[in-house]
Amino acid sequence: MQGILEQCEQIRPEFMRLWEKLVNIDSGSDYSPGLRQVAEIVGEFCARQGMEITYHPVAAADGKCNVTARAAGTGTKSILLLAHMDTVFPVGTAAARPFRTDAEYAYGPGVSDCKGGVVLALYTMHILKKMNNSSYRHVTCCFNCDEEISSPDSRDLIMELAKRHDYVLCLEPGQANDGVIAWRKGVAKLKVTVAGKASHSGSDPDKGCNALLELSHQINRISMLANRDKETTVTFTKMAAGDRLNVVPDYAEAWADVRAVYAEELDRIEREAQALAASATVAGTRTAVELRRGRPPFFPNEGTQQLIDKAKKIYAELGRSLSQSGAGGGADANLAAAAGAIVLDSLGPVKGGPNHTADEKARLDSLAPRLYLLVRLITALGGEAAI
Ligand SMILES: [Zn+2]
Structure with a gap:
């Protein structure tokens, strides 16, 4: 497993560059030009990993779309990764307070919710490709453009995809205590x-x-x-x-x-x-x-608990302990769970401050561990290997 961790650490400069690029594009849920730009960057990245890309335009013909990218492998189980491209911030926020870092955190609009998760999904696929690891039946990434307004134009897509995958891993921000989310109201x-x-x-x-x-x-x-x-x-x-x-x-x-x-x-x-x-x-x-x-409950269930237990074991390989909690706020995990899928949420980089505010930030020391966790989860779940 040492090799995987090294890859996750080595990738950091590239990860940071893409993260900066995406955070510096305003992509509020109602700002189609920015959302289109993010969608194209994300789609092109996935295409370079050999994935099959589909752009799903939404109602207004102004470029706003959801993106799915699919990789076929040789394993037995299929996995859906979910992360959203939209933020709660109006146009001009990225120019006013662009991406920046200090020793501990990365800052900027949407840096944690959810562009950190978007980049994490992308580099997870990149690392799997570099490792020549395709021990899954399928991995589909779904990047939607409207989570912050309750997913009106991606709801059906997410529920349909969730039904067709064995596991759904959501990349909402990791909880401040290095946690994942086991249920959402x-x-x-x-x-x-x-x-x-x-x-x-x-x-x-x-x-x-x-x-x-x-x-x-x-x-x-x-x-x-x-x-x-x-x-x-x-x-x-x-x-x-x-x-x-x-x-x-x-x-x-x-x-x-x-x-x-x-x-x-x-x-x-x-x-x-x-x-x-x-x-x-x-x-x-x-x-x-x-x-x-509105969003249906993502209720506590045995399938999710088994995923969390696997994730905890993987995290323990790094000497880290993963905590679990629930949340009062809904997210796309609710839709996936309501569609009957086995869901785990908040696998993204760990948040540092309150999201949806100017104090939003993400912990830099969580990048490699969270990348490692996702890469290992996919390889373990995809082939149903014992952890
Ligand atoms: Zn979010």
């Missing part, structure tokens, strides 16, 4: 609307049916559907009612951010919120609730 929005009856709040307050007052009762009751033991949260974050001080409001609405590790919990919240809505505290009001589901 599913996300839903709960909309609560109350219809009441307007009335003059001075002369006839009792003739009105106060939608705002009923909504405040409903918010209290529905909030209590959260279940800490199951990590299910119901957090009201937005509310609107009334527009004049002297009128009893006849309409009110509120939104809650709902998150759950288990899909059944989302079903329960929907059912029980509807039951609560059916009984009004303020006579004459009518409440309706609607649960809009």
Whole structure:
């Protein structure tokens, strides 16, 4: 295994150059020119590794696309690598604070989330090629352009690919404690609307049916559907009612951010919120609730745990210990898991600061270990070799 680690260390200058190049291209989810540029660089890199490239244009014919690259091997199992090309940062961010490094970290917009993961996937394929190692049936890399806006144009592609691969390895940033992600919550929005009856709040307050007052009762009751033991949260974050001080409001609405590790919990919240809505505290009001589901849960499961156990053994070859945790935020791992695949997430370079902010950074000393981990995981899983 020494040879693999050496390769991972030797590749570092090249890795850094490509990382810098990609970070310095603005590629916010809505900035098609930058996303196109990143897609072409990524596609050309994979083509040089002998992979078969497909560009998947998305809705608007402005160049924005997802990219898949496929390598065929001689092993028994197929593996999908997932990393996204888009960032949360607007045009001009790369010029304002371009890629830079110090002794410990690399900085720049998207350096950790998720361009570090993109480059890690690319150099993993490069190292496998250099080693003449193709002990997998297929490796497909999927680089999408819209993860940060919940993957509207890559969702179907990811789910379809996930179904056709034995394992899905996601390259979201490694967790700060050198960890991987074993589960991610599913996300839903709960909309609560109350219809009441307007009335003059001075002369006839009792003739009105106060939608705002009923909504405040409903918010209290529905909030209590959260279940800490199951990590299910119901957090009201937005509310609107009334527009004049002297009128009893006849309409009110509120939104809650709902998150759950288990899909059944989302079903329960929907059912029980509807039951609560059916009984009004303020006579004459009518409440309706609607649960809009976003990314489904990537729930804890045995397949993922087995992957983590393998990854821990590989990491131990380097004298490192890999930690595992869950996350409240969704990602493309949720889609792959919902499609039935065995998924492991957060295999990218280890993050150093909070992502989606100007303090985003990635640990430089995690590059070689994380490259090693991915190369070894692919070779071990691809041929189902014992670790
Ligand atoms: Zn990400």
